[in-house]
Amino acid sequence: MKPFHSYSNPALAIDLVVFGYHENELSVLLLNRKDEPFKGGWVLPGAFLQMEERFSDTCSRVLRTKLGMDKLYLEQLYTFDELDRDPRGRAISVTYFALVNPSRLEFSAGTMANDVQWFSVKKIPDLGFDHKIIFKKALQRLRSKILYFPVGFELLDEYFTMTELHELYETILDISLDRRNFRRTILASEYILPTGTKREGLQNRHPELYVFNKKLKKNNFQLNIPLS
Amino acid sequence: MKPFHSYSNPALAIDLVVFGYHENELSVLLLNRKDEPFKGGWVLPGAFLQMEERFSDTCSRVLRTKLGMDKLYLEQLYTFDELDRDPRGRAISVTYFALVNPSRLEFSAGTMANDVQWFSVKKIPDLGFDHKIIFKKALQRLRSKILYFPVGFELLDEYFTMTELHELYETILDISLDRRNFRRTILASEYILPTGTKREGLQNRHPELYVFNKKLKKNNFQLNIPLS
DNA sequence: TCAAAAGTGTTTGTACTACACCCATGC
DNA sequence: GCATGGGTGTAGTACAAACACTTTTGA
Numbered sequence: 001m002k003p004f005h006s007y008s009n010p011a012l013a014i015d016l017v018v019f020g021y022h023e024n025e026l027s028v029l030l031l032n033r034k035d036e037p038f039k040g041g042w043v044l045p046g047a048f049l050q051m052e053e054r055f056s057d058t059c060s061r062v063l064r065t066k067l068g069m070d071k072l073y074l075e076q077l078y079t080f081d082e083l084d085r086d087p088r089g090r091a092i093s094v095t096y097f098a099l100v101n102p103s104r105l106e107f108s109a110g111t112m113a114n115d116v117q118w119f120s121v122k123k124i125p126d127l128g129f130d131h132k133i134i135f136k137k138a139l140q141r142l143r144s145k146i147l148y149f150p151v152g153f154e155l156l157d158e159y160f161t162m163t164e165l166h167e168l169y170e171t172i173l174d175i176s177l178d179r180r181n182f183r184r185t186i187l188a189s190e191y192i193l194p195t196g197t198k199r200e201g202l203q204n205r206h207p208e209l210y211v212f213n214k215k216l217k218k219n220n221f222q223l224n225i226p227l228s
Numbered sequence: 229m230k231p232f233h234s235y236s237n238p239a240l241a242i243d244l245v246v247f248g249y250h251e252n253e254l255s256v257l258l259l260n261r262k263d264e265p266f267k268g269g270w271v272l273p274g275a276f277l278q279m280e281e282r283f284s285d286t287c288s289r290v291l292r293t294k295l296g297m298d299k300l301y302l303e304q305l306y307t308f309d310e311l312d313r314d315p316r317g318r319a320i321s322v323t324y325f326a327l328v329n330p331s332r333l334e335f336s337a338g339t340m341a342n343d344v345q346w347f348s349v350k351k352i353p354d355l356g357f358d359h360k361i362i363f364k365k366a367l368q369r370l371r372s373k374i375l376y377f378p379v380g381f382e383l384l385d386e387y388f389t390m391t392e393l394h395e396l397y398e399t400i401l402d403i404s405l406d407r408r409n410f411r412r413t414i415l416a417s418e419y420i421l422p423t424g425t426k427r428e429g430l431q432n433r434h435p436e437l438y439v440f441n442k443k444l445k446k447n448n449f450q451l452n453i454p455l456s
Numbered sequence: 457t458c459a460a461a462a463g464t465g466t467t468t469g470t471a472c473t474a475c476a477c478c479c480a481t482g483c
Numbered sequence: 484g485c486a487t488g489g490g491t492g493t494a495g496t497a498c499a500a501a502c503a504c505t506t507t508t509g510a
Contacts, residue, residue, distance in 0.1 A: 008279060009237040012320065051236055051318055055309045079307045079322050081283045090279055092240065094307050094320075163489075180491075181473070204487045205480040224472075391462075408464075409500065432460045433507035 010090040014058040015046035015131065017077065017095065017138035018067070020102040020118055021155035026171050027102075027118040028135060030127070031066065034115065037087045038128030044135065045116060046093070059096050066113045073099040073154040077138055085130045093130075097138040099154035146172055147223045150191045153212040161199060161207040165192070169223075185223060190216055238318040242286040243274035243359065245305065245323065245366035246295070248330040248346055249383035254399050255330075255346040256363060258355070259294065262343065265315045266356030272363065273344060274321070287324050294341045301327040301382040305366055313358045321358075325366040327382035374400055375451045378419045381440040389427060389435040393420070397451075413451060418444055 018029035031045040045066050049058050060070040077095040085091065105112065119125065121139060126132070145151050152168050166182050186192060193213045198206035246257035259273040273294050277286050288298040305323040313319065333340065347353065349367060352360070373379050380396050394410050414420060421441045426434035 009239055010277065010279065011237055012240070049238065049320075051238065052311065054311065055307075076306065078304065079283075081322075083280065083282065092277075092322075094309075161489085178474075179489090180475085183490085185472090201482095202488085203482050205489045207489055389462085406501075407462090408502085411463085413499085429509095430461080431509050433462045435462055 010092050011086075012049040013046050013086075013091050013093045014049055014055055014062070015044045015093050015095045015134060016059060016062055017044055017097040017135055018063070018072075018100060019097065019121075019138070019142060019155070020100050021168060021171070022102045022118075024167050024171050026121045028121055028124065029066065029116055030119050030125075032115045032117070033128065041128045042119075042125050043128040044095075044131045049094075055094055055096070059098070063098065066116045067100065067105060068111050068113075069100070069105055073151065075141075077134070077141060080130060080134065082130060093134070095134050095138070097141060099142075099151060101155050101157065103157065143173055150212060159195060159197075159199075159209040159211060161209060162186075163207060165210070238320050239314075240277040241274050241314075241319050241321045242277055242283055242290070243272045243321050243323045243362060244287060244290055245272055245325040245363055246291070246300075246328060247325065247349075247366070247370060247383070248328050249396060249399070250330045250346075252395050252399050254349045256349055256352065257294065257344055258347050258353075260343045260345070261356065269356045270347075270353050271356040272323075272359045277322075283322055283324070287326070291326065294344045295328065295333060296339050296341075297328070297333055301379065303369075305362070305369060308358060308362065310358060321362070323362050323366070325369060327370075327379060329383050329385065331385065371401055378440060387423060387425075387427075387437040387439060389437060390414075391435060393438070 016029075020027045020029065029045060030042040033039055033041055033043055045062050047058050047062050049055065053061075055076070056074060059074055063070040063072060074096050075098075077097050080093040080095065083090065085093065102118070124132070124135060127135065142151065146169065152165060152172075155168060156164060162183055163179075165186065166177065166179060169182065170176055191213055192210040195209045195211055197209050199209055200206055244257075248255045248257065257273060258270040261267055261269055261271055273290050275286050275290050277283065281289075283304070284302060287302055291298040291300060302324050303326075305325050308321040308323065311318065313321065330346070352363060354360070355363065370379065374397065380393060380400075383396060384392060390411055391407075393414065394405065394407060397410065398404055419441055420438040423437045423439055425437050427437055428434060
């Protein structure tokens, strides 16, 4: 039998929407292209799938090269198939979104490549290919996911305060949430646990530190926030 | 520049999970394979993506050939990338799920191909490739989607009774729902409208007929049912 | 008049909303 | 003692859950 790959098949790109959260700002990692097409422009980091690779391998390869770090939260987003999405020819893009706490990057062996940069989700430049559409879909997914799944913990330090978690939600959803009601809902869900220790060295009252409850399996919280 | 497709790329299959609902049973369309691998076994219908096709074109091609009908509700499900999912070589599968009201098939020009058959979702045979996994994911998606999106209307006739809609939900979710509370929730959502006409010719009280409210854009209902 | 399915309302409890004051800390 | 941010409680409301009787129809 003739092997599959000797037939003519579209190229398969894996493109990544990497979200980072730092100082009350949600950012996305963008790559400055060195080659045509879109030379000098910004795009999502990505790579072509190699014949023996799983999608997650390709993701790791990109993340290792560009961020110096690869074991992140990864989730498949969507597969894009427009005929003219790449001027070089037919290319399918399987997209993933990833979450990273940028402060961890400092502790990892690698460093960020010099052709990538963080951009606030509020100030995304024009993007090459159909990457603006991909980015928008990723942001939408993140916003709906955070309402019922503790994705936020991928973006915070191991120990965090209630205020930090609260601000993370407000930043990602881009709305304000009542502080007291937020606390009640989150604590009732048991997704976080108080550690009994407090953050020291602040000028004001020392807040309790929390950790993510890793033992909890059920998704038993639901923030009821109207999605636009 | 060397065209993309002259590089070696994995084959791209589009596989479809087609759900049909008839007489209180949710079914899936399966194809009996004529060739190796899995000759004689059951698989999801699908086809390889042609170079100039959109995914939806490939879906239409499969649906037209196998069901004799193509304009169905279609939604991309997931893209599968296991290295050994096809014994013939590396093949990626982009999967879709489709919804069809089998009673409409009788009115369409084509007829169902003789190598496909409906199977109740409660009696799915062994499936070739990784198609059992794909099927399970599709069923999961349908079950969660029906809680906040009116997918049910793709599966019912244009005019339907409250009881038919109620039974559809019970069948798909495989649980029982209080008839009175169900009615209240659905009516409050304004996803369906009473027509003022009744179904005639029954032995008992004639039920009101409803239609889907096509003008409603917002997804403003949420059936609160615990998902397993 | 009987069988079968459709239609209807109320009570109870729970969960979300809105909202304001006191507390701990470092300077 | 003051500025800053952290921590806490309650009353009102709205929605979901549980539940049973009456109505319409054809046979």
